[in-house]
Amino acid sequence: MVKITGHKETFDFLNILIPSVFFFYLLLNSISKMSDGIISGENAKENYGRFFKSLIKFYII
Known part of the structure; x- marks a missing residue:
């Protein structure tokens, strides 16, 4: 196992x-x-909407 050491900026x-x-x-x-x-x-609009919703959720979490 590799121990990661570094500054807070790196993380x-x-x-x-x-x-x-x-x-x-x-x-x-x-x-x-x-x-x-x-x-x-x-269908493209629906899928784009779903894609951006999941993206927003991903960045909020």
Whole structure:
């Protein structure tokens, strides 16, 4: 097991970095789904809404 030692700033940076990477992954994933044509028309609005709601929840928690 690796013991992580460092300054508080490092942990703050990681706390920002990890959600950002996760968000970027979600964003790319949704874009690739849309380009595949799986999501179209009205369904796209619904899925975008769901995506942003989950994103907001993720950042609040």
